[in-house]
Amino acid sequence: MLTSAFEILFGKAVKISGLILLLSSFVLSGAIAQKPTKIRIIRADDLKAGKEGKDKIQRLIGNVILLHDSTYLYCDSAHLNEKKNSFDGFGNVHIKVSDTLNIYSEILNYSGDNKIAELHHNVRLMDKRSQLYTDHLWYDRANRYAWYLTGGEIIDTANKLVSKKGYYYTDSREAIFSDSVVLTNPRYVMESDSLKYLTEPEISYFYGPTTITSDSNLVYCENGWYNTKTDKSFFSKNAYIITKEQKLSGDTLYYDRNTDFGLAYGNVTLLDTVQKMLITGNYGEFKKRAGFSFVTDSAQAIMIDKKDSLFLHSDTLWIHFNKKQNPEYMLAYHKMKFFRNDMQGMCDSLVYSFKDSTIFLYVSPVLWSEQNQLTADSVRIALSNNQIDTLALVGDAFIISIDDSVRRTYNQIKGRILVAYFKNNEMKVIKIWGNSESLYFVRDEYKRLVGINKSLSSDMRIYLDSNKIKIITPIQNVDSHMYPPGGELQGEDLLLKNFKWIEGKRPLKKEDIFVW
Numbered sequence: 258m259l260t261s262a263f264e265i266l267f268g269k270a271v272k273i274s275g276l277i278l279l280l281s282s283f284v285l286s287g288a289i290a291q292k293p294t295k296i297r298i299i300r301a302d303d304l305k306a307g308k309e310g311k312d313k314i315q316r317l318i319g320n321v322i323l324l325h326d327s328t329y330l331y332c333d334s335a336h337l338n339e340k341k342n343s344f345d346g347f348g349n350v351h352i353k354v355s356d357t358l359n360i361y362s363e364i365l366n367y368s369g370d371n372k373i374a375e376l377h378h379n380v381r382l383m384d385k386r387s388q389l390y391t392d393h394l395w396y397d398r399a400n401r402y403a404w405y406l407t408g409g410e411i412i413d414t415a416n417k418l419v420s421k422k423g424y425y426y427t428d429s430r431e432a433i434f435s436d437s438v439v440l441t442n443p444r445y446v447m448e449s450d451s452l453k454y455l456t457e458p459e460i461s462y463f464y465g466p467t468t469i470t471s472d473s474n475l476v477y478c479e480n481g482w483y484n485t486k487t488d489k490s491f492f493s494k495n496a497y498i499i500t501k502e503q504k505l506s507g508d509t510l511y512y513d514r515n516t517d518f519g520l521a522y523g524n525v526t527l528l529d530t531v532q533k534m535l536i537t538g539n540y541g542e543f544k545k546r547a548g549f550s551f552v553t554d555s556a557q558a559i560m561i562d563k564k565d566s567l568f569l570h571s572d573t574l575w576i577h578f579n580k581k582q583n584p585e586y587m588l589a590y591h592k593m594k595f596f597r598n599d600m601q602g603m604c605d606s607l608v609y610s611f612k613d614s615t616i617f618l619y620v621s622p623v624l625w626s627e628q629n630q631l632t633a634d635s636v637r638i639a640l641s642n643n644q645i646d647t648l649a650l651v652g653d654a655f656i657i658s659i660d661d662s663v664r665r666t667y668n669q670i671k672g673r674i675l676v677a678y679f680k681n682n683e684m685k686v687i688k689i690w691g692n693s694e695s696l697y698f699v700r701d702e703y704k705r706l707v708g709i710n711k712s713l714s715s716d717m718r719i720y721l722d723s724n725k726i727k728i729i730t731p732i733q734n735v736d737s738h739m740y741p742p743g744g745e746l747q748g749e750d751l752l753l754k755n756f757k758w759i760e761g762k763r764p765l766k767k768e769d770i771f772v773w
Contacts, residue, residue: 293370295342297324307336314338321346325369328398329353332365342369350376352396357385358427360396360403372398380405382425387413387456389425402426413456416485417441420452430456442485444514445471459486475499476512488514502583504528505543519543525552532584532611535559536574545582551575555771558587562643565682569595570770571607586610593618594770599682600645601625601764604636614640624648625763626684627724628658632757633675644682650675656687657758658724660698668726669696669753670719684721693717694753695729699739709746712737 298304302319317323317335323344324330333348346365352374353359361383362376374396382389382396382403391409396402403425410419411432419441420434432454440447440454440461450465462482469476469483469490477499478492490512492498497506498519508523520542527536527543527550537559538552553573560567571589579585590606605620618624618636625631626648634652638645650656654675660666673691677684693714699707714731721727731737740746764770 293342294326295339296337296344296367296369298322298337299324299329301335309336309338312338312340325367325372326398330365330367343367352376354396354398354401354427359383360394362394374398382427384427384430386430387411401428411454411456413459415442415459418452418454432456440485444488445469447483458484460484463492471514473500478510481510490514502529502531504530505541507541517544517546521552527552529584533561535561536576538574545578548579549575549577556589557770558589560643565598565643567595567597568767568770569593569607584611586612592773594764594773596764596767596770599626602636603762603764614643616640623759623762625760629684629724630657630758630760630763631655631675631677632657645679647679648677648684650677653755654689655753655755655757657756666698666751667696667756667758668698669756670694670717671753671755672717684724687717687719687721689717689719691715693731695719695731696751696753697726697729706742708742709740709744709751710737711740711746 298315298317299322301317301321303317305316305318307314307316315337317337319333321332321335322329323335323337330346331349331351331353332346335344335346337344344367346367348363350362350365351359352365360374360376360381362380363378364376366375367373376394376396378392380391380394382394389403389409389411391405391407393407394403394405394409404423406422408421409423410417411423411425412418417440418432418434418438420438421436422434424433426432433452434454435451438449438452440449440452447461447467447469449463449467452464452467453462454460460482463478463480466479467477467481475498476490476492478496479494481490481492481496483490492510492512493508496510497504498510498512505519505521505527507521507525509521511520513519521540523539525538525541527541536552536557538556539554541550541552543550551573556571556574558569558574560569569589571593572591573589575588577585577588587609588606589609593605593607594603595601602618602622602624604618604622607619608617609615616638622636623630623632624636631648631650633650633654637649637651639647651674654672656670656675658668660668670687670689672689672693674689676688678686693716695710695712695717697710699710701707710729712729712731713736715733717732718730719726719728764772
């Protein structure tokens with residue numbers, strides 16, 4: 258009967274180990290092999306003889322008390338079959354298993370030989386920490402567990418657990434549930450395909466598709482556990498956590514609801530729907546209440562855009578939150594590289610401000626925009642509607658573009674501070690302040706070299722069309738010369754001081770951001 262109950266509860270999908278079956282068989286065979294004790298009558302208001310089929314029975318009426326081994330069984334009336342060592346009890350049934358465990362119902366069918374009680378109608382199993390309610394329950398006294406197959410619920414100090422099928426082990430206070438399992442807590446609702454629940458530590462274990470829904474988030478997994486007393490949890494197998502703005506997923510998730518702290522291992526992704534940003538990596542810690550989160554190990558941030566998304570990688574990505582737990586800025590360090598179709602870049606450290614969509618690059622920053630390479634001590638990029646609005650190079654600003662890739666000649670602009678203005682993601686105007694220099698190869702409409710313009714001035718304005726220099730306007734203390742092709746400007750004279758061409762490190766596709 259026990260094996261069939263397991264099969265009904267879990268179906269063929271659940272396999273019971275050979276050891277458990279062997280032990281169960283041993284216990285049952287031992288119980289049957291021993292001479293069963295007889296059910297004894299302790300009291301009844303009235304006793305009458307009767308028949309049930311071919312068997313003689315005793316009809317006990319009023320305040321019936323029966324004893325089997327050390328267990329007392331109470332009811333309003335009973336039919337006792339001494340030959341079969343069994344009885345049927347009716348009305349106010351009460352099985353006093355121990356001082357702390359009692360079972361109640363309206364109808365009881367009890368077998369003294371196998372010590373199994375079958376209870377019907379308004380069944381309640383009560384111990385000191387929890388109560389089980391159902392309309393049809395079996396209880397195995399020998400092995401001290403109960404099961405139901407037509408729906409039931411368990412209530413303890415903080416939780417209410419409902420399912421169609423369930424097993425409850427009274428000694429260990431361990432319950433196993435399947436089929437439409439729902440655990441309700443004042444702060445969340447847990448729904449699962451199959452679940453094991455320990456009432457003493459109040460821990461739930463999941464073995465199938467499970468959701469945990471609260472006011473602040475929704476958790477999904479297909480394996481894991483949840484401590485309902487401490488609000489600590491562990492999730493795996495297609496696990497994710499969804500809040501109003503974000504979705505966190507990973508091979509393995511650990512979450513502490515009290516501190517809003519999470520750990521994620523393996524294939525970690527954090528999607529922010531408000532900022533339209535996806536962060537990926539293989540390890541992450543999320544401390545929104547403390548004001549920050551980070552992802553490392555192949556960390557990547559994707560600024561999502563229908564036309565041109567930005568892909569960024571660094572050793573570690575940090576996100577800082579304000580008091581309302583909205584992201585304020587992102588830090589990327591060390592070895593940062595990013596790719597976007599219209600611009601690429603690299604540096605040691607990057608800061609991205611969500612509030613004003615501004616990007617700051619520090620320590621040996623390099624940018625590439627179309628044919629242009631831009632370097633400086635630090636760089637600031639201001640975005641508007643996900644397009645570049647202005648770009649500022651601060652300290653030893655330098656812009657280089659190829660004039661002739663065969664002869665390896667370069668157009669160059671440099672100064673102390675340089676600001677480039679964009680329209681539709683295309684560089685239109687460059688303003689330079691302090692120690693401005695330019696070296697530009699002038700060509701005619703047939704791309705024949707006309708001369709080489711070299712200018713020095715305090716400040717400078719440069720105008721571009723289709724990302725090519727059209728007009729250079731030196732301002733104050735101007736020293737400008739046009740040199741003929743093949744003239745006195747040769748070799749190193751064609752390169753401004755501190756010239757450095759590092760095209761080989763430029764990411765040409767999004768996968769290149771992982772190549773340093």
